[in-house]
Structures are given as C-alpha cells and as structure tokens.
Amino acid sequence: MAIIEEPLALETGSPGTVDQPLGMLTRPKGGNGWRDWVSTVDHKKIGIMYGVAAMFFFVVGGIEALLIRVQLAVPDGQVLSAGLYNQLFTMHGVTMVFLFIMPLAAAFANYLIPLQIGARDVAFPRLNALSFWIWISGAVFVNSSWFLGGGADCGWFCYSPNSGVTFSPGNGVDFYVFGLLIAGIASMVSSINLIVTVLNMRAPGMHLFRMPVLTWMLLVTQFLLVFALPVITVALFLLMFDRLFDSQFFNPEAGADPLLWQNLFWIFGHPEVYIIILPSFGIISEIIPTFSRKPIFGYSFMVFSGIAIGFMGWGVWAHHMFVSGIGPMSVAAFSLSTMFIAVPTGVKILNWLATMWGGKLRFSTAMLFAVGSIAMFTIGGVSGVTHALAPADTQQTDTYYIVAHFHYVIFGGGVLGLMGGAYFWWPKIFGHMLDETWGKVHFWVMLIGMNLTFGPMHVLGLQGMSRRIDTYAAGFGFEAWNMVATIGSFVIAFAVLIFFVNVYRSYKAAPSLPAPGPDPWDARSLEWMVPSPTPEHNFDEIPVVESEDEWWHRKYGYDEDNRVVRIATIEEAAQDGSAVGVHLPAPSFWPLVVAVGMPLIAYGLMFTLWLTVVGGALTAFGLYSWALEPVDDPDADHGHGDGHHGDGDDDHDDGGDTDEPTMAGVTAGDDAGGE
Amino acid sequence: MATATVDTALDTAHEDHGSSTGISNTKLAMWVFLGSECLLFGGLISTYLLYKTRRGPGPTNLAIPTDVFDIPFTSVSSFVLLMSSLTMVLALSALTRGDNAATRTWLLATATLGGVFIGGQVYEFTTFLREGVGFTSNPASSAFFTLTGFHGVHVSMGILMLMSLYVASVQGNLTPKNTETVEIVGLYWHFVDVVWIFIFTVIYLIPA
Amino acid sequence: MSETVTETPAPEAEDHSHDHPSDWAYIKIALVLGVLTGLETFTYFETVLDWGDFLIPSLLFMMVIKFWLVATWFMHLKFDNSIFSRMFVGGLVLAVGVYVIALATFEFWER
Amino acid sequence: MSDPVTKPRRRVPRLGFVLLLGLVLAGCASDAELDTLQPRSGVADEIYDLALPVFIIAGVVLTLVCGAVLYLGIKNRVATYEGDDEFPEQISHNNSLEIAWTIAPAIVMAVIAVLTLQTHFSINSTEANAMTIEVAGETVEWEPTIVVVGQQWWWEFRYYLDGTQITADDLENPWDLPPADIVTSGQLAIPTGEEVELIVTSRDVIHSFWIPQLNGKRDAVPGRFSPWKIEADDPGVYFGQCTEFCGLSHSRMRMQTIAMTPSDFQDWIDMQMAPASFDDELQPYVDAFRAGEPATVPDDASAALRGLDVFAGQCASCHLVNGFNDLTYDGAETVSGSAPNLTNLMSNTTFAGGILNLYNPDGSFNRDDLARWIRDPAAVKDNRADDLPDGEMPRGMPDRNLTERQIDDVIAFLETLGSSPGDEIILATEVE
Ligand code: HEA
Numbered sequence A: 001m002a003i004i005e006e007p008l009a010l011e012t013g014s015p016g017t018v019d020q021p022l023g024m025l026t027r028p029k030g031g032n033g034w035r036d037w038v039s040t041v042d043h044k045k046i047g048i049m050y051g052v053a054a055m056f057f058f059v060v061g062g063i064e065a066l067l068i069r070v071q072l073a074v075p076d077g078q079v080l081s082a083g084l085y086n087q088l089f090t091m092h093g094v095t096m097v098f099l100f101i102m103p104l105a106a107a108f109a110n111y112l113i114p115l116q117i118g119a120r121d122v123a124f125p126r127l128n129a130l131s132f133w134i135w136i137s138g139a140v141f142v143n144s145s146w147f148l149g150g151g152a153d154c155g156w157f158c159y160s161p162n163s164g165v166t167f168s169p170g171n172g173v174d175f176y177v178f179g180l181l182i183a184g185i186a187s188m189v190s191s192i193n194l195i196v197t198v199l200n201m202r203a204p205g206m207h208l209f210r211m212p213v214l215t216w217m218l219l220v221t222q223f224l225l226v227f228a229l230p231v232i233t234v235a236l237f238l239l240m241f242d243r244l245f246d247s248q249f250f251n252p253e254a255g256a257d258p259l260l261w262q263n264l265f266w267i268f269g270h271p272e273v274y275i276i277i278l279p280s281f282g283i284i285s286e287i288i289p290t291f292s293r294k295p296i297f298g299y300s301f302m303v304f305s306g307i308a309i310g311f312m313g314w315g316v317w318a319h320h321m322f323v324s325g326i327g328p329m330s331v332a333a334f335s336l337s338t339m340f341i342a343v344p345t346g347v348k349i350l351n352w353l354a355t356m357w358g359g360k361l362r363f364s365t366a367m368l369f370a371v372g373s374i375a376m377f378t379i380g381g382v383s384g385v386t387h388a389l390a391p392a393d394t395q396q397t398d399t400y401y402i403v404a405h406f407h408y409v410i411f412g413g414g415v416l417g418l419m420g421g422a423y424f425w426w427p428k429i430f431g432h433m434l435d436e437t438w439g440k441v442h443f444w445v446m447l448i449g450m451n452l453t454f455g456p457m458h459v460l461g462l463q464g465m466s467r468r469i470d471t472y473a474a475g476f477g478f479e480a481w482n483m484v485a486t487i488g489s490f491v492i493a494f495a496v497l498i499f500f501v502n503v504y505r506s507y508k509a510a511p512s513l514p515a516p517g518p519d520p521w522d523a524r525s526l527e528w529m530v531p532s533p534t535p536e537h538n539f540d541e542i543p544v545v546e547s548e549d550e551w552w553h554r555k556y557g558y559d560e561d562n563r564v565v566r567i568a569t570i571e572e573a574a575q576d577g578s579a580v581g582v583h584l585p586a587p588s589f590w591p592l593v594v595a596v597g598m599p600l601i602a603y604g605l606m607f608t609l610w611l612t613v614v615g616g617a618l619t620a621f622g623l624y625s626w627a628l629e630p631v632d633d634p635d636a637d638h639g640h641g642d643g644h645h646g647d648g649d650d651d652h653d654d655g656g657d658t659d660e661p662t663m664a665g666v667t668a669g670d671d672a673g674g675e
Numbered sequence B: 001m002a003t004a005t006v007d008t009a010l011d012t013a014h015e016d017h018g019s020s021t022g023i024s025n026t027k028l029a030m031w032v033f034l035g036s037e038c039l040l041f042g043g044l045i046s047t048y049l050l051y052k053t054r055r056g057p058g059p060t061n062l063a064i065p066t067d068v069f070d071i072p073f074t075s076v077s078s079f080v081l082l083m084s085s086l087t088m089v090l091a092l093s094a095l096t097r098g099d100n101a102a103t104r105t106w107l108l109a110t111a112t113l114g115g116v117f118i119g120g121q122v123y124e125f126t127t128f129l130r131e132g133v134g135f136t137s138n139p140a141s142s143a144f145f146t147l148t149g150f151h152g153v154h155v156s157m158g159i160l161m162l163m164s165l166y167v168a169s170v171q172g173n174l175t176p177k178n179t180e181t182v183e184i185v186g187l188y189w190h191f192v193d194v195v196w197i198f199i200f201t202v203i204y205l206i207p208a
Numbered sequence C: 001m002s003e004t005v006t007e008t009p010a011p012e013a014e015d016h017s018h019d020h021p022s023d024w025a026y027i028k029i030a031l032v033l034g035v036l037t038g039l040e041t042f043t044y045f046e047t048v049l050d051w052g053d054f055l056i057p058s059l060l061f062m063m064v065i066k067f068w069l070v071a072t073w074f075m076h077l078k079f080d081n082s083i084f085s086r087m088f089v090g091g092l093v094l095a096v097g098v099y100v101i102a103l104a105t106f107e108f109w110e111r
Numbered sequence D: 001m002s003d004p005v006t007k008p009r010r011r012v013p014r015l016g017f018v019l020l021l022g023l024v025l026a027g028c029a030s031d032a033e034l035d036t037l038q039p040r041s042g043v044a045d046e047i048y049d050l051a052l053p054v055f056i057i058a059g060v061v062l063t064l065v066c067g068a069v070l071y072l073g074i075k076n077r078v079a080t081y082e083g084d085d086e087f088p089e090q091i092s093h094n095n096s097l098e099i100a101w102t103i104a105p106a107i108v109m110a111v112i113a114v115l116t117l118q119t120h121f122s123i124n125s126t127e128a129n130a131m132t133i134e135v136a137g138e139t140v141e142w143e144p145t146i147v148v149v150g151q152q153w154w155w156e157f158r159y160y161l162d163g164t165q166i167t168a169d170d171l172e173n174p175w176d177l178p179p180a181d182i183v184t185s186g187q188l189a190i191p192t193g194e195e196v197e198l199i200v201t202s203r204d205v206i207h208s209f210w211i212p213q214l215n216g217k218r219d220a221v222p223g224r225f226s227p228w229k230i231e232a233d234d235p236g237v238y239f240g241q242c243t244e245f246c247g248l249s250h251s252r253m254r255m256q257t258i259a260m261t262p263s264d265f266q267d268w269i270d271m272q273m274a275p276a277s278f279d280d281e282l283q284p285y286v287d288a289f290r291a292g293e294p295a296t297v298p299d300d301a302s303a304a305l306r307g308l309d310v311f312a313g314q315c316a317s318c319h320l321v322n323g324f325n326d327l328t329y330d331g332a333e334t335v336s337g338s339a340p341n342l343t344n345l346m347s348n349t350t351f352a353g354g355i356l357n358l359y360n361p362d363g364s365f366n367r368d369d370l371a372r373w374i375r376d377p378a379a380v381k382d383n384r385a386d387d388l389p390d391g392e393m394p395r396g397m398p399d400r401n402l403t404e405r406q407i408d409d410v411i412a413f414l415e416t417l418g419s420s421p422g423d424e425i426i427l428a429t430e431v432e
C-alpha cells in the first residue's frame, strides 16, 4: 500500500491535493486538545497513554483481586457465586498480565527507548500509534464481556477441553480468545517496531554495548514478544476454530490431545513471565547506579545475563506441566533446565548488590522501590526454584504456594520495579516531581501490604489450599492466613490510593515548586540531557555518544588521582530544548480507525456476522486511507517544526512495504517545510 | 520530501544518522516479522504432525488427509509456487535495471503462478471434501486444513501485494527508486515459498 | 532471543547492489530447485526405486537444500547485511528447537 | 540541582521480613489434613525429604540477599548528595567475581539437580507387589491397581480384581472402560503397606488427583491414562482435593483415601462384592424391571418400593445400581457419560464429591443432607444441569423436581443400598 503512498507523497509538494484523501477526516493538526492525543504519533504521548490506560486496568484488575480476597476471607464465603468467582480470577489474571503489566512496561519502552538511544522517535511512528490503539480496543473488548454475558471463566491459561464450547458454552471464552488475539497483534506490531528502533535508530556512537541496560532489557523483551506471540496466536486460532467452526483440535473424544494446548500456551507463557520481569530488571539497573553514585557493576554480565534469561526462558515451559502426565523423561529434562535459570538471574541480583557495594546510597522513593523489588523478587525467585524440583512441584502445583511465588515475582519484582520507574522518570515525563514523603509512605505501605497478602499464601499452599477455588471448608487450617491475606490486599489497595493521591497532590503543588530541571537525580543516561518535560522533538541536536553512561560522562570526569570531578554543570551540559524547525512525523487518525474495526470483527463472529462486515470494512477503509495519506504533511503547523520522518508502513500482517527511508535523525532545519 | 531508493538511503545513512546499521528500517522489520512467522508456521506444522494419524472417535475409521493425498498433483503445484519465486527475483532484477515492461511481466507472472497455486489448493480442498475429509472430520483433517489454509491466506495476501505493485507500475509509479518495496514484497513471497518447501516434504512426502 | 546482535560493520560493506547475481544465476538456481522437486516427487513412486531407510533423510536433505537456496539467493541473505540472517535464522532455529522438543514431550519421535 | 530527597529518616526495614519469618514458622496447623508438610507415606516422605533441604537452601539464599540489601542499605546510606562532590570509587566490573557468582549458584543447582533426579525417578518407578486377596470365594493374586476417573465434579474408582493385571495399555477409551469388579465414588479404599498403582484419566475436562499426605498430584487428562501411585503406611483417612481447575464446582470436588489393613481391606472387598440383595418386597419389582415389564407400584407400598419406582423413573437413566438396571443402563445422560454408581451407596460416608456426610457423627444416617441434595443439587453444589438449552448435556446432577414424598421414598430406597462401614470410619471421614 505504501507503494501507492509513495508517489502521492511526492505530489504533496502541491499543497491541498491529497491532504484529505477521502474527505472524511481532516488531517489532524498539532495541538493540545483530545484530537491531538487520539491522532498523535509521538512516542512520548503514546507512552503516556499506555501508562494511563495500564493504571486504569490495574485498578480494574485490583478490584477483581479485592473481590477474590473478600470471598476468600472466611471459609464458605458467600459473597460471590462460584460462576462469578471463576470469571473474576480469570479476568484478574488476564487483566493484570495483558492489560496492566505488559502495557505499563510498553509505556516505559515507548517513552524511554528513543530517548535512551538518542533518537527522535521510534522507527515507525504511525505503526506505534496503531499498536496502542489496537491494544486498547482489545482491552476494552475483553472487558466489555462483563456487560455481554460475563467474562471468561476458564482461568488465564484457559486449559482445553474446559475452554471448549461443550464446557464453556457462553461467550466468555470467545472474549478471551479474540481479546488476546487483538492484543497480540498490537504487541507484535509494537515489538517489531521497537526492535527496529533499537537496532537502527541509535545516535552516532551509541553502540549496542553502550546502550543503557534498560534499553537492553527492553530489547530482549521485544524479541521474546516477537517470537512468543505467534505461538499463542496459533493456540488461540485453534481454540477459536474449535469453538466457532467445530474443528477437532481439542476434542479428546475425537482423539485430540488436550496437552497440545498446554504446550502451546506455555511455550508462550513462560517467555511471557520474563516479558513481565525484564523491563523491571532494566529499570532497577538504571535506578540503582544513579542512587549509588557508581556505574552499574558488570555491565556486560548484566546484558548477557538478560539475554541468557531470555534465551533459556524458551527451554523450560513444561515446568508448568510437571503433573500433566508428560513422560518422566520430559519432566526430568524440564526440571533441570528450569533450575539453571536461577544462574543468570542470580548474576543480576548479585551485580545490583555489587553496584550498591561501596556506593553512596541515597534512598529516594525510586531507590526504595528498586531495592525493595530486589528483595521481594528474590523471595519469589527462590520459591520458583523450589517448584523447579519436579517431585516437590507435584505437591506444590496448583496450590497457593504457586500463587505466592508468582505474585512475589510479578508484584514484588515487576510492579515494585515499575513503580520505582514511575517515581524516577516522573519529572522527565511530566515536568514535576512526585512528592517524596508521600512516595516513601506509598512504598512502605505497599511493601507491607504485599507481604501481608502474598506471604501467607506460601503457608496456605503448603498446607494444601488449592488455587482457583471459590471457597474452602473450615477445619483445614486455612482460616487465619486467608484473613491476613485479605487484610493485606486492602493494605495494597490503600497504598495504590496513596500513589494516586500523591500524583494528584504533586500535580497541584507543582507550579509553586521549583522546576526539577533536566536532571533532578544526577542520573546517567541520555534522556536526562533534555529538558523536563521532554520537548516534542526530544533532542535539539542528536548527541554523539562516546561512552556508556554518556550523560554522566558529560558531567563528570576524572582527575589525575582517578577521582571523580565535575567537569560541567547540568545546565551547561544539558540541551535547552529550543531547537526549531525539527521535522516530526505528522499525526494521523487512521491508526485509530484501523484499530476500532478489529473488535467489531470479533463481536461479529460472536454475535451477528454483519458486525464483522462493518468492522472489516472499517479496518480496510482505515488501512486504505492510511496508505493514501501522505506520510508528510507540508501544511500542518507543527509547533516546533514540521514533521518529516518516514513512517513505516501501514499493514502489520502482510509485512507491509514502504520505501520511505527513515530519517529520524534529521536535525533542525535541514529540509523544506520548516517554519 | 526525500523519497530515496535503497541505494541512496544506504549512502546517506551515516551522514544523517538515519539508521545506525546502514540498513533500511522496513526491510529489517520485514525480516524480524519473517523470523516470528517461523514460530507461527512451526506451531501449525507441529500440530499437524502430532495429529496426522488421529482419525477421530471409535472404530469408524474416518478418512484422514494422508489417505487422500494426491502427490503428483501437489508436486505440480509445489513446482508452480517454486517457479513463482524465480519470476519474483526476475521482476526485482528487471526493476533495478529500469526495465518497466519486464518488471510488469514478471510481477504478473508471479501473481499468476501464485494464483495457479491457490487454484490448485482450492481444487485439492474440494476433492478432499468429496472424499470425506472435511475440516471438522477429525483432528488430522482439522490440522491439515488449518495449516494449508493459513499458508493459502499468506499466498493470497502476497498476490494482493503483487497486484498492487503491478497496478502501481502500470500507473507509472513503480520506478527503480522503489526497488526496496518490491524487494520487501519479494521477501514475503519467498518466505511463503520456503514454508511450502517445508510443508511439501514434511506433510506430503514423508509417509505417515 | 536467540542471538546476540553485535555492532554491524560500517555501511561501506553494505553497498552490495552491484554484486547481485545475474538473471542467469537465478535461472540456474531455479533449475536446481526444479530438479530437486522432481527428485522428491520421484521418491513417491516407490516402485521405481526403493529408498529404504534413506527415504526420510534424503527427503529432509533435499528440503534443506531447497530452503537454503531460496533463502540465500532469492532472498539475498547471502549478500545482505548479516543482521537479516540473524533475525530470520534466530526465529527459524528457535522454532525448530522448541517444536522438536514439544513434539518430544508427546513421544512423537518414538513412533 | 534541586534535591528532592530532603527529609531522611531512620526506618525499620526489617518489619517485612520479621513478619514473613513468623508466617513460615507458624505453618503447621494441627488439623491440617491437606498439609503437604505432614507426609504419611513413603512416597510423600521422599518428596518431603527432597523439598526440605531445598527450602533451607532457598532460605539461606534469601537471607543472604535480603541481609546484604539491609546491610548495604544501612551502612552505605547517605541522606543527600547536596553539596557532596565526593564520589565513591567507580568500580565498574570484576570479572573473576562475576565468574565466581555465576559458577557458585550453578554448583548449588547441580547438587539440587542430582537429588531431584534421584527422587524423581524413584517416585516414578513401580514395583511388582502382588497381594493375595479373595474375590467371591476364590483366591487371586492382585497387583493393586485402581483406575481413577475424574469427571465434573466427582471421582470414580474402578477396581479390577480378577487377577489379570490391568494396565494403561488395556484401556483405550475412558468413556467405555471394561466392566470393573468394584466401582466406587469419592472415597478410594486401599490396603496399607502396599504400593497401589493408579491409572488416572478423565471423562470430560482435566482434573487433578491429589492426596497431599500420600503423594503429589497427577492430572486426569481425558484421553490419557497416566500412571501414578499411592501408598499409606498406616490405616487412616487422607483427604484430597481436585487441584486442576475443572469448571464451576472445582472447589467442591474433593475426595478421600481410606487406608485399611489388608484384612480390613479384604472385608471391604467382600462387602463391595456382595451380590445386590433386594428384600422380598423389592425383588419382584426388580425382576419385572429386568424383564423389561415395569411393574406398577401401589400407593400403599412400602416407602422403599415406592422409592425404587421413583428411582427407576427419575434416576436410573444416569445412576447404575448393579443387579437392578445394569441390563438397561447405557451410560449416564451427562456430558461425561457417567454418574456415581450407587450400588453400595451406604458404604460410603461422604457423597456429592466428598462435600457432604452421609452419616452424622453419632453414626446415624444423615437424611437431611441427602434430601437437600436430591431436592436441589445445584443449591448444594453449583452445576449446569437444569434448564439447559436444547442438546446441551447436563454437567452435574439435575434437579428432578421430586415432591417431598418422592424424596423421602427415594431416600428410603437408597438406604437399602449397601451397609454402613462402621463408626470409626464415619468419624474419621467426617467433612466440614
Ligand atoms: C515475573 C514473572 C515470573 C518470574 C520472573 C518467574 C521466575 C521463575 N519461575 Fe515462575 N511463574 C510465574 C511467573 C514468574 N516466574 C507465574 C505467573 C507462574 C504461574 C502461572 C500459572 O500457573 O498461572 C509461575 C509458575 C512457575 C512454575 C510452575 C509451578 C506450577 O504451576 O507447578 C515453576 C516451576 O518450575 C516456576 C519456576 C520459576 C523459576 C525457577 C524462576 C526463576 O527465573 C527464578 C530465578 C531467581 C532466583 C532463583 C532468585 C535470585 C537468584 C540468586 C540470588 C542466586 C542464587 C540462587 C540459588 C542458588 C537458588 N514458576
């Protein structure tokens, strides 16, 4: 389609002709209203939207969790029916994993990758917008199930044959299938985009081994996504065909093997858990050096262990199937491979400690979260190792001991780390700090809350409490710890509220406080050399990178005794964001239009086919108009300058084609159409 | 508005830092995408391999795809698809030379060969259906139709892309500057072909 | 994540547009591909020649050759930046590895 | 540069860990029948013995890491960087250290790996251990093997006693298993001191069979027959719970294993194998039914006979009672094609997936709960059995809309099926 785009794009030299290709939507102009947000292709705005949406779904998933906890507070809980409970824990898992923590990581990836590698935007800005809109339409789609007959009730891993029509006749599972397919397309597009960005858009001198560890971890994450998503896509398609078109993939009576689903799901699912944790590892690796006043210890080991984790993550999936009846040899092999994943992970933990060793630790909120995350992750990590022993896992699997494990790694390792990231980059993103006192209260309440909630689950699990049970009988010794866990979950909720209050208060207080400046933490990577909040064009001038921790080295040097001395103040070294005439990619409505069609297609397949036609038409129309829309928009007023930046292409799954060379690095005023 | 050919993009790459590796974003994206497609087709192929002899419930012995394979026929369509890869590279090569007429011919030839392949597949499917191997018959047949169907959809999308190229060429919009576009469509096309090379051997030729 | 992407060499090395194979080279490759396909099909008619235990290895061998020819020549992997090969081969090797293991858990290879 | 961290304060960072330690220490409640930390069999011991040292290693690693975090946090803490231009030594790496802490965990893991493999292969091996039992007056060598079948939401146990060892290879189709000598539901009876092989399968979705004190779990996967084993050192009742999510009433799918001395087990077999005996009043009705000429039952017949009639009309399409409807019975009209075999109902002490007691603690019959169950099963245990759309098979037991009198009658009939296992077992198996 871009083939058609290209010549038209050439014609745009004559203004007005193709500006409104089909006369339907006016080409969006730069501005600050809602139009600007829905049509933006700016990686920073997209990042912020990911973040906000993710936090919204955190509350949704959290409320689901609270309902679960309320039901389980006492034996024979009567708050929820079994059916509703099953929907709640399924939707809790799905929401938290696919609609909260992955997009929150995507928020950081979108916002920070271009900044950390010294680029103006991602490789394909419009595709980036497309990813976001597809993801959000998938997210809304999944949650619309609550109003259309109930959510999926098959658990987040939705094992067949329970997920088939015979056993799950409602539409819940269809929502799961289509929702994950849609969200999967989004992640797929975005991960390809980010991989290309990292590989191709780095500032001069930004060798791969000078990239910040965060960028590295995000890169590994994107590779995991790009290779793992097709696998669950296959699984979801097979399930969809079974449910909608009576195929026989998961029908045991026809000789199908339910373990096929399990294999496909976990081949995706295990890399998925590293997709969850690696961004957080990256964030921690940025925060700890900054607040230790030391470079990260063993940079190359950090990078390679991240790669190793990503790589080994592909060879362990069947540890989720130790009791499923795969043969003893398979179990033994996977048991061993799982154990050794502790090695690269341990390297990371120990390197963080070594970074702190001899450092000057300043416990800002971000640092507290980072350090807390290390400790909590380790708890989850070592309980993970105890599951890796297949015989021991036959006792542990599907009990609350597992629930404890994964909430410690996900909440303790993942969420705490991401929260730390929020405190750390908040000034960069919004131009004001979050209040530190409130932040610290937030941290401690959250830490206590999570230990109260998930700590007891270890005990419950070992005492034999099964997962995914909507009630339990009195007399097994489960009562006390369940009550504690429930109380703990409300403590977490309280902590989350503190965070929101902090966000609000800090926003209100910001005007009366001194501006944080480009680099409030005396940090190390490139994003801190641009003003806060980041100007639309990121860098006035693309920096030429000479070392790892480039920004820090622009501030500090060594004297003859090899002691660190300041060579420039932040103000001297930083850019002031005053560049004009920088070409930025032009905004577009079409990604949104394309995305909106997708859930309609799915609704149609579930309810009435004509909706599919409408959705398909809308998506096709969006794609077509997208192709016709010139990449560049010579007329638009782009504030700082006008956009000129090859957008990649339009169509995610035919692999697309464009001929636009990407010119993200085009610096101020080197092309026509500027101000 | 700089719309450069591959070559100029490469030449300018380091001057304007457009790309740190000196390679095109889109092409890189395409290759990453193809890498991930390996896992997609791998999943479908493994599913089929796992199920290829599962005939369904009871002693009824429903027919499975391997019972009704027509190897000579499929060989011919495999050959057709394989040759479409040749015409595809010839199209690209013609475009690089600036030979528009030849480009068009080869593009059309590629799309036509692709079309013949799809036609063959439709024929194969209908024969199978007639012989009692339907999508819903048993795990083996479900897996077979899904795998080859996915492949067929890929081929069809390739044909769409080729036809768009052809139309662009007819309109005079396909010039040597666009070699990269054609190259990328070509990559996709060849990928679909190598997948079929795999399928032909592993699914059709290796006996059950 | 199966490969470490290291810094790629300077773009001079990338200016490969001149050493693209000639049309004739492509045609020769296609001929080889055609012949191999013919050979493959030939195996089907067992009566002509009994391949015995060599059947599957030789089929796989021919498949790999065909695959390799198309990927390196038609898809230019041979001439292009090695980063492309890494992306593709990464996915390919990962896919083969993972699915071979997955099938092994079904005791597929024992049959 | 503005420094946002202005108010450093002493914290009590230990709080979290103190709490956690407390939690773990308090782990063992006394009445915890599902407790995995109270193994009661050789296999469970082996697992426990493997897990325990690893728990300790995990604890040590944890303490070291958290200890280091605390230590560094306290020792290296500074309040602010404001006005502090002194940087610590900028050590960026130390390869030998890195290699050391790559190798150290690898060695630890290697040790654990060896232990794991030993245990793993040990608990997955079986021994030949034929025991002598008497079946219908004949002595047979029986290698204890029991086929365990999960379905929504109860367990069926099938005993093949005729001496020919049944293996997974003899079994093809969980919906059409060879007729067994004994079929029970919810409660698995085993002899003590014997390694009992289980062949675990399912008729609908995936379940998981788990008696924590005797062994880990094994999934019941439809279409697969997975080997597993179980053994008990001492006579007793061991509780279990289905642990693979299996739909609506997964939480109410429980089971028990009742281990008895070999002689008690022999008695149990005899009790189960005793030919169905209907009293003089029921027998003619049964005969007529079996002859295919159902008799009509007068209103003033005994409750049990009227109950039998209700049963024939309302229940026999799903439930099998050997000696009564086994000629006409053709699999239950449920998704799984199966409902509990009621031939020896009264010899069970729990029912409905192990969630209700068939007897009161004093040994008397628990009529109330059984009536509650028959009156409206879904009220006791969520299911999908009532008001189904056309063509959908019930999952679980439907509400047959019986009148109170019919319920009383049918219970009177059910009471004739099998005999009570005795007070001791009743007390030990008591649920809730
Ligand atoms: C962020 C996500 C995340 C992460 C990082 C991990 C990390 C690990 N996980 Fe976890 N896991 C989940 C999320 C995660 N997991 C989820 C969501 C589930 C449940 C899914 C479901 O069923 O719903 C699960 C389930 C799960 C199971 C299946 C349990 C079951 O259902 O029976 C197993 C089994 O082996 C396992 C193991 C591990 C291991 C060995 C690691 C390792 O990577 C941990 C390594 C880290 C350390 C070990 C700590 C640091 C190391 C050192 C300090 C070095 C020294 C250490 C030693 C020598 C021990 N996990």
Ligand code: HEA
Binding pocket: A058, A059, A061, A062, A063, A065, A066, A068, A069, A089, A090, A092, A093, A094, A096, A097, A100, A101, A154, A155, A156, A157, A403, A407, A410, A411, A415, A453, A466, A467, A468, A469, A470, A489, A492, A493, A494, A496, A497
């Ligand atoms: C990212 C992943 C993630 C996160 C963050 C969480 C967070 C939490 N989870 Fe999580 N959980 C999963 C992933 C996650 N979970 C998964 C994958 C499963 C398995 C599902 C399955 O089995 O299929 C699971 C299952 C699971 C279970 C087991 C259910 C079962 O097996 O029956 C439980 C039980 O307690 C639980 C509890 C919690 C709690 C209390 C939190 C808390 O941390 C939640 C904290 C958040 C809040 C409390 C929201 C706070 C906000 C407010 C309330 C503010 C008020 C609102 C306004 C002002 C508008 N979870």
Ligand code: CUA
Binding pocket: D150, D151, D153, D206, D207, D208, D242, D243, D244, D245, D246, D247, D250, D251, D253
């Ligand atoms: Cu059966 Cu859970």
Ligand SMILES: [Cu+2]
Binding pocket: A269, A270, A273, A316, A317, A319, A320
């Ligand atoms: Cu895992």
